Amino acid sequence: MGIIHDVRKLTDLSYLNLYQLHATSIHETPVVYNVASRAKNVEKLKLKTHENMADGVIIYSLYGERRDRVVLVRQYRYTIDDYIYEFPAGLVEEGEDFHATAVRELREETGLTLELVPVEEGYEKPYFTTIGMTDETCATVYGYASGTVRKDEQEDSEEIEVVLADRQEVRRILREEKVAIMCAYMLMHFLDETKDPFEFLNY
Structure with a gap:
């Protein structure tokens, strides 16, 4: 060592x-x-x-009566001077539980309301994002989103388009667009039409 x-x-x-x-x-x-x-x-x-406290949170949420659409954001990122598809996400404020962060961030970025799905710790605990460059960790929160898309709480520094993508659109996005890797892996689960996208959380 x-x-x-x-x-x-x-x-x-x-x-x-x-x-x-x-x-x-x-x-x-x-x-x-x-x-x-x-x-x-x-x-x-x-x-x-040597503590694994969440710096941020990533929100994997399903939308619609049939829960057959996934909530994504298409966001401009200066690091690539281009747009990239991601899950809604944000930083955990000091003293804030990351579940509360997820509810707040989904509302701020999309205008939608998040109903949390309780899961075992191993599915939501903070994991390291890019350990070769940063010690940042993000927790993943799962849930069902409802309401109407709004942009009035987005920050002026943000350039975000909210996308409610069905499986056909997700296939196109994975094939043709830039996608954050953590989002891409989850979207691959979402593509299986024979299963509940959250079925893996029951393992």
Whole structure:
């Protein structure tokens, strides 16, 4: 196992910061490694706390009387200078339970109301998003969405189109569009018309 000797905060921003660590690898090679993190300071980095607290939440929700559509957002992202399909998602505020975050974020991004589906911890606990670059973790929340799509609570910095996609549209999206990988895996489950999309949660 490597040994971390020193960690320094390189930026001081609101939602994401860059940290640089100096270490020695298991092969006794000096290592300089940069990590992006939601942590506000060095002491709150997961490499310090070793706690798996959710930084964000991803919302997999079904829509319609037959629950045969999935709620997606088509969002412009500066990192690729293009649009990408994702599940609605957002950051957990300090002291906020991530289930409450999911309800709030779905309303803010889409105008829809979320009815949570209770699941075992292994299906919703925080998992690491891109561990090679960041210590960020996201929990996944499942539920049924209802109501009318609205955009009045979206932030001015966001460019989001709400998409209520049926299976035919999901097939097209996976084939033709840019899609976030966590969303893509779940959409592959959704495509099986012979099963309830949430059937796997009962395993």
